[in-house]
Structures are given as C-alpha cells and as structure tokens.
Amino acid sequence: MNKMIKRYLPFAKAGIQSLIIYRLNFMGFVIGGLIYCFVMFYLWKAVFESNGGQMFMGFSMTDMVIYLFLSNTTSQLIFSSVSNDIGEEIRDGNISMRLIKPVNTDLSYMFTELGTILMKLVVLVLPMILGLEIYRFCVTGTVMFNILNFLLYLSSAVFAYIISFRVNLCFGFIAFYVKNLWGIGILKNSIVNFLSGSLIPLAFMPDGLRLCLEYMPFASMSYTPVMIYMGKYAGYEILFRIGLQALWAVLLYGLSKLIWMGAIKKLCVQGG
Amino acid sequence: MRRSWKIYRLLAAQNLKRLMEYRADFLTGAVSFLIDQAIGIAFIFIIFTQIPQLAGFTFPQILFIYGLSQIPKGLDHLLADNLWCVGYFIVRKGDFDKYLIRPINPLFHVIAETFQVDAIGELIVGIGLLIYACPSAELHINVWTVLLTVIAVPFAALIYTSLKIITASFAFWMKSSGFIIQMVYGMNEFSKYPTTIYSLPVRIFVTYIIPFAFTGYYLSLYILTGTDPLWSIGGVILISTVLFVISLLIWNKGLSAYESAGA
Numbered sequence: 001m002n003k004m005i006k007r008y009l010p011f012a013k014a015g016i017q018s019l020i021i022y023r024l025n026f027m028g029f030v031i032g033g034l035i036y037c038f039v040m041f042y043l044w045k046a047v048f049e050s051n052g053g054q055m056f057m058g059f060s061m062t063d064m065v066i067y068l069f070l071s072n073t074t075s076q077l078i079f080s081s082v083s084n085d086i087g088e089e090i091r092d093g094n095i096s097m098r099l100i101k102p103v104n105t106d107l108s109y110m111f112t113e114l115g116t117i118l119m120k121l122v123v124l125v126l127p128m129i130l131g132l133e134i135y136r137f138c139v140t141g142t143v144m145f146n147i148l149n150f151l152l153y154l155s156s157a158v159f160a161y162i163i164s165f166r167v168n169l170c171f172g173f174i175a176f177y178v179k180n181l182w183g184i185g186i187l188k189n190s191i192v193n194f195l196s197g198s199l200i201p202l203a204f205m206p207d208g209l210r211l212c213l214e215y216m217p218f219a220s221m222s223y224t225p226v227m228i229y230m231g232k233y234a235g236y237e238i239l240f241r242i243g244l245q246a247l248w249a250v251l252l253y254g255l256s257k258l259i260w261m262g263a264i265k266k267l268c269v270q271g272g
Numbered sequence: 273m274r275r276s277w278k279i280y281r282l283l284a285a286q287n288l289k290r291l292m293e294y295r296a297d298f299l300t301g302a303v304s305f306l307i308d309q310a311i312g313i314a315f316i317f318i319i320f321t322q323i324p325q326l327a328g329f330t331f332p333q334i335l336f337i338y339g340l341s342q343i344p345k346g347l348d349h350l351l352a353d354n355l356w357c358v359g360y361f362i363v364r365k366g367d368f369d370k371y372l373i374r375p376i377n378p379l380f381h382v383i384a385e386t387f388q389v390d391a392i393g394e395l396i397v398g399i400g401l402l403i404y405a406c407p408s409a410e411l412h413i414n415v416w417t418v419l420l421t422v423i424a425v426p427f428a429a430l431i432y433t434s435l436k437i438i439t440a441s442f443a444f445w446m447k448s449s450g451f452i453i454q455m456v457y458g459m460n461e462f463s464k465y466p467t468t469i470y471s472l473p474v475r476i477f478v479t480y481i482i483p484f485a486f487t488g489y490y491l492s493l494y495i496l497t498g499t500d501p502l503w504s505i506g507g508v509i510l511i512s513t514v515l516f517v518i519s520l521l522i523w524n525k526g527l528s529a530y531e532s533a534g535a
Binding site for chain 2: 024025027028029031032035036038039042043045046047050051056057182183184186187190191193194199200204205
C-alpha cells in the first residue's frame, strides 16, 4: 500500500500543479457553468410562475435551485478528461511513454485526476454547498443542512467519479477509429448531460423513460449523489442507489478493460 | 475585394478537400451538434408538457425563438471558427507569425482559413425548427417582416463574430485567451429564451454589454409581434455594427502589441 502511494503520488501532484497553472482555464469553465445555471434558474423561475403553483412535479423552487447548482457542481467535480488525454496520446504516440513505465496505465491517469478532484472539492464544491445552504436558510428560515446526507453525498460522488472515469475511458478508445475527438467530446457531453439528469431532473421525465434512465450508469454520475444530498431518497433506497452505483462501477471497469485489451493490439505508433 | 474573394474561394476549397479526406470526422462533428440541439429541444418539450405558456409565449413561439437564435450562431460557427484557435493556441505557440508575413489582411486570413462544416448541425436544426414552428406560432408574415428578418440574420451573426474577435484579441497581450472566449461565448445560452424571463440587471447585461439578446429574442420579436422593427431589427443592425467596429479597433491594437512566442 505504502509502495503504491509512493509510486502514484507524483501523478496526483502533477494533477494539482496543472490545475494551478491552468487556473484561468479552470475558472473559465466554472464561470461558464455558473452562467448556464443562471440561465436555467431564470427559465425555471418563469416555468414556476407560468405554472402558478408552489410545486412543479414534486420540486419546490428552492429544491430546483439546489438541484441545478449542485448537479452542475457535481458534474464538474466528477468530470474526467481522460477521454481527451488518452485520445491525444494515442494520436501523437505519447502513450508509448506511459506504457513503458512500471505503472498501471488506468491508475496513472486516475491519480492525476484525483489531484485535480481534491482541489475542486476545496475550491468549488464546499463553497457551493455553503452558498446553497445560506440561500436555503434565507428562503426558508431554518437550517436544513444534514451532515449525514452530506457524507452520503460524498461517498456516492466517489462511485460517480469511478463511473465517469470508466465511461470516459471507453469513449477515449474511439480515438483508435476517428480523429474528430472534439466532435465526439461535444456529443458525449450532451448525451451524458441529458441522460444523467443534469439538464432536466430525471424525476420530470415520462415514467417509462425515467425508470429506464434511473438504472443506467449515467444517472449514477450526478443525479444519484444530488438526490441523496437533497434527502429525496430515504433509508434503504439510499443503500440501493449506492449499491447500484457500485455495480455499474464494476461492470464498466470490466468493459473498459475488455476494450483496452482489444485495442492495445491495434496500437500502432508512428514516430513519436 | 475581388482578390479577397478569390483567396477566400481557394482557402475554402482547401478546406473542403480536407473534409473529403476525413469524411467520418465531418459526420461525427455534424451529428454531434445535431444531437446536442435535439436534446435542448427535448428539454423545452418536457417543460411544455406541464405548462401552456412560458412568459406569454406558446410552445411553437418558443421553438421559433430558439430556432432563429441558432441560425446566426451556426453562421458564425461556419465562417469564423478559427478565432477560437487564435485564442487557445495560435498566438501562444507563435504560429500567428504566418498571418503577418503574408500580403493579405491578417484578420481576413484567420477567418478565411477555416470553413467549419460542423456548424451544419446548428443550421439544420435552426431552419427545421423555423419550418416546424411557422404554421402554429401565429407569426406576422408579410414581405417586410420576412425581408427585414432575413437581412438582420447576418448582422446577428456578426455579433457573435465581433465578440469572438474582441476576446481572441486578448491573446495578443495575454498569450492565451481561450477561457475568455469560452466564458463570453457561453453567454449565448441567454439568447435561446425570451429575454423577459430574466431579472432587470441580467436583461441590461445581455442587451447592452454582451448583446446576445439581439441574436435570438429581439431578432425574432418583429416577426412574432409585427410591431416595432426599429428596436428589434434596427437594434440588431446598429449594435452589431458598433460592436464590429470596436472589435476591429481592439484587434488592430492587439496586432501592434503582438510579440511572437515560440522559436
């Protein structure tokens, strides 16, 4: 264990350093996400006004605000750029440098990202949760922060990240076949945003579709942790949801390994 | 002028050749943008299953605004996509030198260099939505509304391009300004829905500071209401022209501040 930490710690450090160096880009993405949340906030406000009621399909406006901002933040937290990184490395041949090192390829990518995730947790998620709780206090007049839900949210987010990492890894392997990674990236993001419920809460979808999506791995990526934080799941359902996340994490681990074993045989580095 | 047009055609032809080479890539790009759009529309659809009207507009009318807002966006994406690269890496890597040593206007060269066919996804969705929404959106269709709106569309696209020129120019001082382009460009989200849903400060911001409100809502207002073309159409033309002039001034100032990085 000690040996492993020693081996992979430099990757995590490199992740933190690159986030610090590219902090302006990072800020750009954070602010971009916030702008999007605000557009959605006003849109939902108009929807609630047009609807005339206090509740919209089981969500109050306060719920909606928490959902919007927290699911956006959670998506940013668990965001994995491994599809781009591995795609680039496959294309320019640098992946060979990674393959000849005495480290596990997946783990080396993962530890680089763990560094950035820790940073994001401190500079993004905690301030956001604090802000949202202050907002909720101002609107409702009571402190609604629940430490247990918060801890469950964090543990659910861990699985959410593992799933996000594996899904992105599988997407990254597409680089073996197509060159327009950028287009694929847009495609992946919009599909994931929709299926994971970060665009529209899955609870608003027609019943059949909702059930289907709730069991797919995408829901595990931001919907499950956010719903847990909001206390929308109770008792055993929380365990069931986290168990489902764990199951998907294992399945996707297997899938990405399978694709990798097939793809690595096709790898052909020109120059580099 | 004729020389510029000839150069543009030559460069565009080069682009199309590259496209034929990587057909799968072109398809992925266009399909990606198409699906991205489809999901945005699904979102509006789901909202409208619950409410009859949003800020006083019916479902077809909202679709019309959304659709019209995508056309200027698509046009800019089609013609001026290379500005992103200026902000993200062309200046940083020192590759901008090549635009300065050729006997054509550098800005023209940058823009002419790429012809981004991925934008077809946005254009198809935009036009498709307009056609779909037209019969039921209770539009005021006559020669004037249609003609003036069509004329205003390129000007609305110019708002996108000008904002990109301004933000890309910052790279001349900062070496890399991709994140600023990203941030400002991202505000086009505001253009998809009626500006009236936003609070006053936001409304002022998207009307007068980063005027994306003109690329969607105000642009469609004349054909939706049949009144006040001076504000909606006139506003688009005036704002875009002013913004374009400002962007040229900043760009030129940036050019004189440019120092080659790299080797």
